[in-house]
Amino acid sequence: MPQSASERQLLQRARAWDEAALAEIYDRYAPALMRYAAALLGSQEEAEECVAEVFARFLTVLREGRGPRRHLRAYLYRMVHNWAYDRFRERAPLPLDALARQPADHADPGEAAAQAWQAERLRQALRQLPRRQALVLTLRFFEGFSLEEVAEVLETSVGAVKALQHRGIENLRRLLQEA
Amino acid sequence: MPEKPWQALDDETLQPYFQALAESTPEPDPERLNRVRRAYLLLVRALRPEPKAGWPLGRFLRWPQAAWARWAVAAAMFLLLLWVTGAATVRAAQNALPGSPLYPLKRWQETWLLMQARDPQTRARLHQTFARRRIQELRDLLAQGRQVPSEALLENLLLHVDALSALAQTQATSGTPPEFLGEVATLLPAAQEPYRTALLRAVNALLQGRRLVGILQRRQADVWQVDQVQVRLTPMTLIQGLPQPGDVVEVVGEPLDDKTWQARWVRVVAHLGGASPVEVTVVGELSRTADGRWRVGEFVFEPQSPALLQNLREDTLVEARLRWDPKRDGWVATSLRPKPVLTGQMREIEGRLEALEENRLLVNGRWWAITPETTIEGRLDVGVWVELEAWRDPQGVWHVVEIEVEDEEEEESRYGTPWAFASPNLQRAAGGAG
Known part of the structure; x- marks a missing residue:
């Protein structure tokens, strides 16, 4: 997706430290980023921590005159993914049998447990993939990004994204079958 | 066009997993x-840049490059100085603080003196004097309760310190006196936000890359052990974040001749455990270290029992479950499970570049061959984070097909800090050269 004019203008205003623009950036992107972080990390608490750190870091780099010149959304998604990936490296995975705390309001507790178990298996498999493959798969099939949008996030070509997606799917299938 | 993201996935075995991930993740x-x-908006306000000083010639007058320009500017300034002020005014300006009408005069005089100083020793002496003046001004401002960040003042302090360092590298001068750091650090307790943040940035800049990052293995009163390195603490050492054995800490200071470190600042990079057991699971190839221990990825360890290594040999891809053992001051493998190679003979790995030679590079304790067919994206330097795609020939040599260097900005964003993170076993030399 080509970068919208409004995002470009927003970034320009943010670079001039326009507080309204900085607030708008948060309001525009934080909800989706927090959900994305929660999906990767499997924890609302850690997602909150992740988004707080990512936005703090964004301000710091902006303040130093660095940071994104374009494709702000792509930049923020990459930061969130990297943060989550590094968190994986710091901690041991949760045992699968400790999973599946069933949401109280779910119509079918059995189905909810199965779904949570599947989601956690996917998370654990994604952690074992190379970072860029995992990023492509989650953006494509969780966030619904197009190939062009993922290419913006990775700062690479659409062809390279297709190759990463292909290898990622192969590896992911194998990991899930092994587990 | 699929309605749901996972419906774009052709693979029917994976679709339910992504569907489950989407449906089990609430808004x-x-x-x-x-x-x-x-919190974000508070930070926005705290980091708001100070308006630039309204002195349009300031940037130009800093350090003209050409000799004729220096003389022209110096002469003009000198005449201007004589015309505008008398000697008494110049003397009175010596005690002026930022915000005072005489303060610009004080800075003009410093610029003029620096432009007149031709030999390196004199320039170094002046830079030292002016850096001290800035620190004294910071102290005086704090004593007056003026908790206003003065970016221009801090920038000028760093400018003098940078100039001293540059002179030390190119000329036989005494260089940057290390006590500057201590002097600025002593101001921190009295400073409140956002002044404190600005001061911390100045301290950070004064550190000039002297740091050590690793796992805190033992802490005693004044000697801590970080990744086999003895770190000495003094009453001046700033400790941030209650570091506990097992945490990843960053030590800022100086390596000493006896291979110990003098710490000026210790902070927690990541809490790995503290009171609870520290465990990680890591997948990689098993290899042997020079001192007879074992290694997977970046983690060096000993097996909990020799039986774990039965039927395993070097190069085997394994999933290792590791526990930090405070008694041994090291990682212990509690489980080693062989895993099949992911894609036939092809592998993708990532890690920190530990050594680089003409035709090979060392990542995660293994040498990888670079061939004329290898595609290299980015600049290879020891210490950078790389992703490799490689294949193994029948002789067991790994050939790199593609290397990608992770860019520095992205690396920083991963840790939310301008400082680099080192692997659990990697000791970083001063300046991050690795």
């Missing part, structure tokens, strides 16, 4: 979003 809690928003 974010508005209360959490608001909490983070409030």
Whole structure:
């Protein structure tokens, strides 16, 4: 997706430290980023921590005159993914049998447990993939990004994204079958 | 066009997993979003840049490059100085603080003196004097309770310190006196936000890359052990974040001749455990270290029992479950499970570049061959984070097909800090050269 004019203008205003623009950036992107972080990390608490750190870091780099010149959304998604990936490296995975705390309001507790178990298996498999493959798969099939949008996030070509997606799917299938 | 993201996936075995991930991830809690928003907006205000000083010639007058320009500017300034002020005014300006009408005069005089100083020793002496003046001004401002960040003042301090360092590298001068760091650090307790943040940035800049990052293995009163390195603490050492054995800490200071470190600042990079057991699971190839221990990825360890290594040999891809053992001051493998190579003979790995030679590079304790067919994206330097795609020939040599260097900015964003993170076993030399 080509970068919208409004995002470009927003970034320009943010670079001039326009507080309204900085607030708008948060309001525009934080909800989706927090959900994305929660999906990767499997924890609302850690997602909150992740988004707080990512936005703090964004301000710091902006303040130093660095940071994104374009494709702000792509930049923020990459930061969130990297943060989550590094968190994986710091901690041991949760045992699968400790999973599946069933949401109280779910119509079918059995189905909810199965779904949570599947989601956690996917998370654990994604952690074992190379970072860029995992990023492509989650953006494509969780966030619904197009190939062009993922290419913006990775700062690479659409062809390279297709190759990463292909290898990622192969590896992911194998990991899930092994587990 | 699929309605749901996972429907774009052709693979029917994977679709239910992504569907489960999407359906089991709720929308974010508005209360959490608001909490983070409030903190973010506070930070926006705290980091608001100070308006630039309204002195249009300031940047030009700093350090003209050409000799004729220096003389022209110096002469003009000198005449201007004589015309505008008398000697008494110049003397009175010596005690002026930022915000005072005489303060610009004080800075003009310093610029003029520096432009007149031709030999390196004199320039070094002047830079030292002016750096001290800036620190004294910071102290005086704090004593007056003026908690206003003065970026221009801090920038000028760093400018003098940078100039001293540059002179030390190119000329036989005494260089940057290390006590500057201590002097600025002593101001921290009295400073409040956002002045404190600005001061911390100045301290950070004064450190000039002297740091050590690793796992805190033992802490005693004044000697801590970080990745086999003895770190000495003094009453001046700033400790941030209650570091506990097992945490990843960053030590800022100086390596001493006896291979110990003098710490000026220790902070927690990541809490790995503290009171609870520290465990990680890591997948990689098993290899032997020079001192007879074992290694997977970046982690060096000993097996909990020799039986774990039965039927395993070097190069085997394994999933290792590791526990930090405070008694041994090291990682212990509690489980080693062989795993099949992911894609036939092809492998993708990532890690920190530990050594680089003409035709090979060392990542995660293994040498990888670079061939004329290898595609290299980015600049290879020891210490950078790389992703490799490689294949193994029948002789067991790994040939790199593609190397990608992770860019520095992205690396920083991963840790939310301008400082680099080192692997659990990697000791970083001063300046991050690795």
